[in-house]
Amino acid sequence: MWEALSIFGVALVGGAAPLLVRWNDRTLHIALSLATGLFLGAVFLHLLPGVAAMEELGHVEEAVHDHGGHAGHGNALPWLFVLLGALGVYLFEAFFLRNQGHTHDCDNQHKAVSMAALAGLSVHALTAGVSYGLARFDPEVGKPLLVAILAHKGFESFSLTSVFQLAGMSRKTVLRWILVFACVTPLGMALGSVLAEGAGESTFGILQALAAGTFLFVCLGELLPEMFHHKEDGLLKISLLALGVACMWYLHGMGL
Secondary structure, three states: OHHHHHHHHHHHHHHHHHHHOOOOHHHHHHHHHHHHHHHHHHHHHHHHHHHHHHHHHOOOHHHHHHOOOOHHHOOOHHHHHHHHHHHHHHHHHHHHOOOOOHHHHHHHHHHHHHHHHHHHHHHHHHHHHHHHHHHOOOHHHHHHHHHHHHHHHHHHHHHHHHHHHHOOOOHHHHHHHHHHHHHHHHHHHHHHHHHHHHHOHHHHHHHHHHHHHHHHHHHHHHHHHHHOOOOOOHHHHHHHHHHHHHHHHHHHHOOO
């Protein structure tokens, strides 16, 4: 119980922190630079290596061979789901959000990006919760995994709030979504054994790959261009972007 409360508390504090500051358009884009760095670090140092590990461990090796895969070319199926995650977000925007006026179109696009980020992070948070729910009785696995979840949770919530604010959501709405996100990992912990029995490792690996693809598009296709939508504070934005990546690199270097 205390583990779930700790994860919930860290997520809530991390997400609420940006709400204590009154942002204007310029400062919001500066804050977005740090959030983008954190997202990029999470994608390239955590999510994508997780997909690579899924390939190496052969979680879907049998499915690949059933579809004519060849060992010499590696296991491409996990990467297919990364591609589908990225392409799915783009196609949703292209077909449903880019057929109206420019101002309204930008508002819808920012909301779509924020929802895509929430969906991707929630999938990742759920799989992390399921993993901990299964591993918590083994101290050698459970304790490091708990530390890893706690270390990332505050950064993830901070980044989500920054993207929600970019979409023009009210503080009340942002806090509501952060409360939802803060509950996802504890829910995964509670339902871990049930979900694992019904789904198996390959299913969760596929979900992780879809989340990685979603974030890949959100970071490279939306957040980075939005950072430099205004040309002011270029050096500061680049510095904060690097700081965000460095934070995730530090956690990765610590084995988290």
